[in-house]
Amino acid sequence: MSAGAMATAGTALPLLRERGQREVFCGLTGIVWLHRKIQDAFFLVVGSRTCAHLLQSAAGVMLFAEPRFATAIIEERDLAGMADANEELDRVVDRLLERRPDIRMLFLVGSCPSEVIKLDLSRAAQRLSVKHSGVRVLNYSGSGIETTFTQGEDACLAALVPELPATTSAAPELMIVGSLPDIVEDQFLRLFADMGIATVRSLPARNAASMPPVGPNTLFLLAQPFLGDTARALEDRGAKRLDALFPFGAEGTVDWLHAAAKAFGIDEMHFRSLVAAPRERAKRALERHRMLLEGKTIFFLPDSQLEVPLARFLANELGMVPIEVGTPYLHRQHLARELEALPEGVQLSEGQDVDRQLDRVRSSRPDLTVCGLGLANPLEAQGLSTKWSIELVFSPVHGFDQAGDLAELFARPLRRRDMLKV
Amino acid sequence: MQLTLWTYEGPPHVGAMRVATAMRGVHYVLHAPQGDTYADLLFTMIERRGERPPVTYTTFEARDLGGDTAELFQTAARDAYARYKPQAMLVGASCTAELIQDDPAGLAEAMGLPCPVIALELPSYQRREHWGASETFHALVRGLAKRDAKPAPREGRRPRANILGPTALGFRHRDDLVEVKILLSALGIDLHVVAPLGATPAELQTLGEADFNISLYPEISDTASRWLERQFKQPTVRTVPIGHGATMDFIREVALVAGVDPAPALGLGSRMPWWSRSVDSTYLTSKRVFIFGDGTHALAAARVARDELGFEVCGLGCYNREFARDVRAAAEDLGLEALITDDYLEVEAAITAAQPEMVLGTQMERMIAKKLKLPCAVISAPVHVQDFPARHSPLMGFEGANVIFDSWVHPLVMGLEEHLLTMFRDDFEFHDAAGPSHLGAGHGGSASAETLKVMPNPAPAAAEEPQGWTADAERELLKIPFFVRGKARRNTEAYAANRGISAITVDTLYEAKAHLSGGGRP
Numbered sequence: 001m002s003a004g005a006m007a008t009a010g011t012a013l014p015l016l017r018e019r020g021q022r023e024v025f026c027g028l029t030g031i032v033w034l035h036r037k038i039q040d041a042f043f044l045v046v047g048s049r050t051c052a053h054l055l056q057s058a059a060g061v062m063l064f065a066e067p068r069f070a071t072a073i074i075e076e077r078d079l080a081g082m083a084d085a086n087e088e089l090d091r092v093v094d095r096l097l098e099r100r101p102d103i104r105m106l107f108l109v110g111s112c113p114s115e116v117i118k119l120d121l122s123r124a125a126q127r128l129s130v131k132h133s134g135v136r137v138l139n140y141s142g143s144g145i146e147t148t149f150t151q152g153e154d155a156c157l158a159a160l161v162p163e164l165p166a167t168t169s170a171a172p173e174l175m176i177v178g179s180l181p182d183i184v185e186d187q188f189l190r191l192f193a194d195m196g197i198a199t200v201r202s203l204p205a206r207n208a209a210s211m212p213p214v215g216p217n218t219l220f221l222l223a224q225p226f227l228g229d230t231a232r233a234l235e236d237r238g239a240k241r242l243d244a245l246f247p248f249g250a251e252g253t254v255d256w257l258h259a260a261a262k263a264f265g266i267d268e269m270h271f272r273s274l275v276a277a278p279r280e281r282a283k284r285a286l287e288r289h290r291m292l293l294e295g296k297t298i299f300f301l302p303d304s305q306l307e308v309p310l311a312r313f314l315a316n317e318l319g320m321v322p323i324e325v326g327t328p329y330l331h332r333q334h335l336a337r338e339l340e341a342l343p344e345g346v347q348l349s350e351g352q353d354v355d356r357q358l359d360r361v362r363s364s365r366p367d368l369t370v371c372g373l374g375l376a377n378p379l380e381a382q383g384l385s386t387k388w389s390i391e392l393v394f395s396p397v398h399g400f401d402q403a404g405d406l407a408e409l410f411a412r413p414l415r416r417r418d419m420l421k422v
Numbered sequence: 423m424q425l426t427l428w429t430y431e432g433p434p435h436v437g438a439m440r441v442a443t444a445m446r447g448v449h450y451v452l453h454a455p456q457g458d459t460y461a462d463l464l465f466t467m468i469e470r471r472g473e474r475p476p477v478t479y480t481t482f483e484a485r486d487l488g489g490d491t492a493e494l495f496q497t498a499a500r501d502a503y504a505r506y507k508p509q510a511m512l513v514g515a516s517c518t519a520e521l522i523q524d525d526p527a528g529l530a531e532a533m534g535l536p537c538p539v540i541a542l543e544l545p546s547y548q549r550r551e552h553w554g555a556s557e558t559f560h561a562l563v564r565g566l567a568k569r570d571a572k573p574a575p576r577e578g579r580r581p582r583a584n585i586l587g588p589t590a591l592g593f594r595h596r597d598d599l600v601e602v603k604i605l606l607s608a609l610g611i612d613l614h615v616v617a618p619l620g621a622t623p624a625e626l627q628t629l630g631e632a633d634f635n636i637s638l639y640p641e642i643s644d645t646a647s648r649w650l651e652r653q654f655k656q657p658t659v660r661t662v663p664i665g666h667g668a669t670m671d672f673i674r675e676v677a678l679v680a681g682v683d684p685a686p687a688l689g690l691g692s693r694m695p696w697w698s699r700s701v702d703s704t705y706l707t708s709k710r711v712f713i714f715g716d717g718t719h720a721l722a723a724a725r726v727a728r729d730e731l732g733f734e735v736c737g738l739g740c741y742n743r744e745f746a747r748d749v750r751a752a753a754e755d756l757g758l759e760a761l762i763t764d765d766y767l768e769v770e771a772a773i774t775a776a777q778p779e780m781v782l783g784t785q786m787e788r789m790i791a792k793k794l795k796l797p798c799a800v801i802s803a804p805v806h807v808q809d810f811p812a813r814h815s816p817l818m819g820f821e822g823a824n825v826i827f828d829s830w831v832h833p834l835v836m837g838l839e840e841h842l843l844t845m846f847r848d849d850f851e852f853h854d855a856a857g858p859s860h861l862g863a864g865h866g867g868s869a870s871a872e873t874l875k876v877m878p879n880p881a882p883a884a885a886e887e888p889q890g891w892t893a894d895a896e897r898e899l900l901k902i903p904f905f906v907r908g909k910a911r912r913n914t915e916a917y918a919a920n921r922g923i924s925a926i927t928v929d930t931l932y933e934a935k936a937h938l939s940g941g942g943r944p
Binding site for chain 1: 423424425426427428429431432433435436455456457458459460461462463464466467470471472473474478479480481482483484487498501505516517518521522545546547548550
């Protein structure tokens, strides 16, 4: 497909905006992976019992290890003014840091109730940073009234950006933005090193002390499509975003790496020869799933903002047919090239009215529906195969060597449906 | 503010959802922000329900605040009625909506919806899930039960009973209900309404037509059954039939209230008494168990543990303060101080300090027990996907007593195995690190090493260095099987401390043993 043709398809796609019940997580859920990624950070939600219950339900499987997150539950006496909320928060943080002396970075995470009662967590963070030397206290909001699922990570990283040190060197530096599983991050770092890009850093880093510096000579690649605020904050500090497809599938990964190669003046022949082998390996891994997925229809309910890049990958590299691609929020600028690469005839939708959207699912009867945990079994009970969208966020799916795994996540429900004789 | 790592109960609107989801023909319109829909997955994933809970969330956003959130609520309620045509509607607010004070009750009333609307006032910053379920059920019963309903004349018919309490996402409610129905059938009692599980609003209207009520899960049904008692003068059966003895008591109580002969149901019996009396079970004698759960299940477990299995209860507590009084009384009867808390860290510290040989608790205590390398059986909510097994697995009734025997005894090291471990502790494949063979590989030393790795803060007792143990005594201690070694160490150290002995020798170890043998376990 030529670039021109793709552009025509992309701009012609109809967009349906809906407003109604949203069957999505709030931004607090990002804590479930962020607290594993930044290994000396603690996430303290200032919220209600509902917030604590959400985190527990979303992260229930990890109950075994003592988590580096908790909730300071607001109680009646805090609301009635019988207790000073700031004093209460200080007391909770004291107890927490006493119990966990290994913590170097503390995020105070705002929630729906804390936003509604206008508890000023940024002032609390400043105050507590002074009180607890050696611990950087930051704040962001993961509330459902402001954030959807992965936007929690965006808010967290955007809060980190003003804290990043300024770059000291004049040479251009590359920053990978968005938390990736360590194994995937290491694969990318190896590829960039082989290309000859000297300095490559990740945001977030794996610990508080190694957060990357930023400045006008920073060029950054978004590893995730949901980082609008973080990108803006980095741009405010002079950094420049490299436009690329997101690194899903063989072609997405080539394009993403290529954006960096071009920006850093890497010899085109060197780049091509470097990615040839891993790209072929990824294509071989995808070929195994193509038989099953080709021609199958897929319907994305809005969830993680990964929907558009994933639909592009499934359509272009595996021959799947997207019917509707729903996303909680469509970032037109960051997704411009992704949208161009989507096939014609796809219904794009932003926001959600879940009852109406499920009517469309039932009437179009897709071979596979990508949806949240609350909807999967009810759709399966109606004979519709589903893929839990949360798994796409929780498993390593970026890059060449995970392309096959990513395809497998979509193929498995269909294979299982064919296997079962009960 | 309360620092919380894990919670035993969700917010009260989740309790309301458990009632709404259990029933048929009810729809719940919940004024709530985006994200509160997470609660749906409790039902669709944990309980594997094939239908979405009948809940509409209004999904307001920051930009709606101060604007038209009230209109948003009314639109959602109108759409929900048009789409689902419920027989009755519940309306209420989650924690955030409570703060913006839109008054769902007044808004719904003003709409004049063509079905009964029951407004819920569930204070999210004071109350919890069980209370929310109880209050919701109470509100439904009070709002729907026809005041002029009364039982048909008693002559020429069998007695009729309502069963109250089972909900969606209830710990073994599905299977308990089957067992209780078997008992009632053997007694010749007809079932009038089971609620909330499976009931319609139309059925709730007829509650007053039954002769009496059975309150099966007091956490959920006590408030409603007390109201029915006052309103319709219906007697309430309150014995919770968990365990062999409690099931016998339940049958007698039901028979008395219904005026029937208990013998046919008593005769059904369970295998529990003989399984417990048979000599194979001798080794269960005075096993120290720590019990923690919701009030009702903790109380029932304490009775079964002491009276029906011959365990020694070394700790008893509950997380729902509403039942603290009963649990305190039971603990006092056992010579213990009850642990009433919903702070997971406090429970962990109490279990560590009590050094039990087994834990009977919730999924949270299962995790604590794993860390401490103790066997554990789950007896109470909060629920986990494993608490909804495919097989029939009740706690109530006679089959429930059988299930309890199996599921509490199987996690323990078996009788003869215990002796063999003592006799041949150096056997190369039959040693400490191998762990109990019936639990399969990975339950011994290697698994515990992993446990320690993921525990950034080992419990204080585990980290304690033995003070004053001579090398010989330490070696001798290692010859004691791992599952009683902690107790032997603790007992010996206590004995030495009491007598001011500074160096613990092999003799001290055996003196302590002689001193404590037969005299109970301090």
